[in-house]
Amino acid sequence: MIINILAGGPIDLLPSLEKYDKENIVWVGVDRGVFTLIQKGIIPQYAFGDFDSVSSEELAVIREQVGDLQKFSPEKDETDMELAINWALQQEPTLIQLFGATGGRLDHLFANVQLLLKPILQNINTEMEIIDNKNTIYIRSAGEHSIQKMNDRKYISFVPVSGAISRLTLVGFKYPLKDCHIPLGSTLCISNELINDYGTFSFTEGILMVIRSRD
Structure with missing residues (x-):
């Protein structure tokens, strides 16, 4: 199983998501990334976030489209991305691909890169990578x-x-x-x-x- 996670990074840095939308793929949206997936015609099976970066109208669309939505308080110890990755690692996939994880705020970028260490530090046999339109x-x-x-x-x-x-x-x-x-x-x-x-x-x-x- 492969789990694809889309966060809320700049849309212009995303690769063509259709290329990664294959059979046996589980899509997960993180915060505004959930709405971006819906706009691109990909309905995520799961959604995580405090959703402080979407409007009330956009959140209503998300609630209507996504079956499993986990909404958290903005005041928490983990980022929205880390919450999604923690869940994804528990599913024991062979690969986790992260999109929308680069660009914008540098603190978010470095935090997301640091999260790539999780499988190694926890001795989990899952590969994880960040993909944008120029880098893997x-x-x-x-x-x-x-x-x-x-x-x-x-x-x-x-x-x-x-x-x-x-x-x-x-x-x-x-x-x-x-x-x-x-x-x-x-x-x-x-x-x-x-x-x-x-x-x-x-x-x-x-x-x-x-x-x-x-x-």
């Missing part, structure tokens, strides 16, 4: 990971997010590495590219953010 972002723990070429997102960057990265090795890349130490704050691994259809990256210690981008 995900996080991996130590081990060997395969990566496939994407013609529309050919630039690949690796960013340490939890201490240094030990023995980073890149195979099949324009700029390969072998057992390289990458300290926190390094920009060594920004804007690499695959030279084959597939490549691998591996490391023995640390947590690594992978960012796939296009110009």
Whole structure:
């Protein structure tokens, strides 16, 4: 099962959601993202939020269209996105894709990126990624990971997010590495590219953010 979550980020940064609207997909709306989904002809099965970013008329439409709506007080310990992700992780999907999670307020952006750590920190076997119209972002723990070429997102960057990265090795890349130490704050691994259809990256210690981008 795949769970797609749409938050209330700027609409102009969204990819074509129809591309991700397939069978066996569960759609979840977060705050204004619920109304955006409805406008795009995708009715979410679940909705989360305090809904302080929609009008009373828009909230009425949401209540009419969505079967399972969980409305929270604006004064709470978690963001609306975190509440939706917590629920999604409990469903044990293979993948959670987050949309509308970039752009706008930087505190929301950094909070959403930080939420990508949840499956790793909780030892949950679910992959999670943020997708907008120019970037895909995900996080991996130590081990060997395969990566496939994407013609529309050919630039690949690796960013340490939890201490240094030990023995980073890149195979099949324009700029390969072998057992390289990458300290926190390094920009060594920004804007690499695959030279084959597939490549691998591996490391023995640390947590690594992978960012796939296009110009």
